[in-house]
Amino acid sequence: MKRLLWTLALLVPALAQPLPEALKKAPEVAAVVTARLEYEMRQKDLARTLQDPLRTPLAELQARQAEALAKARLERALAQAESDIVSAYAQAREAGLQVALAAKALEIAELGLRAAEVRLKGGGATSLDLLEAQNRVLEARKNLEAAKRGEESALAALANLVGPWKPEAVEALPPLPQEELVETLLQAHADLLNLRQSLELLRFQRGLLDESFAPRKDIEALEDQAKTLEENLKNLERSLRVGLKARFAQLSPLLQGVKTAEEAYRAAKERYQAEEKRFQAGLTSRLSLLQQELTLLQAGLSLEQAKHAYLKAYYGLLASR
Template identity: 35%
Template sequence: MIPTSLRPALFVLALLALGPVQFVYALTLPEALNRVEARSSVVSARTERRDAQANLERALRDPLAVRADTLQAEQRLSLAEASLERARYAALSELTNAYTGVLQVNEQAALAERGLALSERSLEIATIRLENGSATQLDLGDAQASLDEAQNTLRAAREARDLALNNLASILGEEVEAADLEGIPGTFFAELPPLEAALESAERHPDLLSVEQQAELAALSADVLDPLYAPQTQIDTAESQLASARSAFEETRRGFLLQVRNLYSQAENARETLRLEAASLANARARLQTQRQRLEGGLISQIEFEQAVVATAQARLEAEGARVGYLSALLELQAGSLVPLGGPFAASLGGER
């Protein structure tokens, strides 16, 4: 018999014999989004913003700086700030899509496992029915084909899960397991902001701002020319360039705002899909409850109830896909228009402004 005083030491030795202990912790979406500031695109944009700020301060202190020098320095800072905001929103979208991608394929794998179990059960039933003369060889072949298909589906789902996990791990810089990821908090499913707010925010998007700044520079170039010291041909050329720059800006603006409207429409469609899939899931759950009662009452077989369970799992997967689709559409709208969603997304952007 082992003395009581030696038992703790032997327990530790037993643990050591099992190899190094790996601590596994659950990863939440808010924790994943805390990596936003570490993304290379955000780091680069933050560096450019600091450089642009320093450049503007130098220009303002320079007694020899002319209006064009100051304007270009101010424009560089404005563009750097807008680019940093876009980089952060794009990183939020990238991280969220990678995280929810794992959740989705994990659900798909779980559904595929249920489907495989059901197919195995169906093959077993078909075999029994063939033996007692209530089924044909064709019925058995159909059951076997369904089983083969279920096995292929499960294999594909597991491969997709591995790819999604590798993608998330490469973004986070650490290995994760699908089972360690927690679900998406309801607070992340924000209300769709008004279209007017998205269009207004889009006016400061760097893709549009850069073209507007070219028109501002062209206006300054024309404004500083005077017939007293500039030839008329130079003035005419500057005014022509200004007209071209303004025309280019208006054309770019129309096209860009159309893109924002399309993003908004996609978010509206995703919201409607979410509503419909949520209703379908509620109906599936109600049917499952009915089938459970019928099973308990001896009105249906176990295999029929198992089919209802799989159908409900399929409805849950589709509803989860709709939730992820709506969330992705919201984040794409935010990155494409710079309209802030606020809430938990704003809390993830706690870095240097």
């Protein structure tokens, strides 16, 4: 029954819904649900450990570490789910715009074909001109069908994350974050936390040993492991910092690209409006108006792609934790 209801839901046209609403679905993504269950289990383990009057400092440390690591992994899973939703949302939105572009291109090609047929009858075109116009129509139809298939695939991928969803244009973009975000993400990084905890645990175990009752080789083995972990921690932190800084550096140019695309869209809109007035006044053809409309749609797609590129980089950075 549930499967039937899900299938029916996919067949019902979804109303356009904004990205912020889609992001609210992130806690329901399977990976986040799994991470949350793990965190809740570790919370219970820690609570039981703290209630045990006979607990050892080592047992308490391990329970606290497990709870902290599960929390960090839950936060990473949630951030990754949001990043995945943004990417799928952007792909679905762009696929819909590609369909609109392809449909407009087909309309232009069909109008061009009718014009070629009229010119051929009047002696103003050759059979080769007509054949070329027919080929353009066939190509435009193929492009439209391909665009529709792409949209169906993109919507299905988005539905796997948030359910049936029809994305709409992104209006507001998150502001450029402060550079301190890099260090914040490093401190919250689950892999770094795992290494820090392992190092803390080794140092704790080393503190429990004394040469009066423990073989020197066992003590040295722990010390060697600690040194290796320290080096691994430094190397990983250095590598992650370089990667995070590179991701952060991409944001400003991408946001500037949005402004450039906005200016190009405004210019294309003004040209279309001027062409529309000329058409209404009988100064230009319908074909010229449609071509200008196609240019406007292309500018709109470029603007959406610029916004999506910034959003994907922004949420991709937040997921690097």
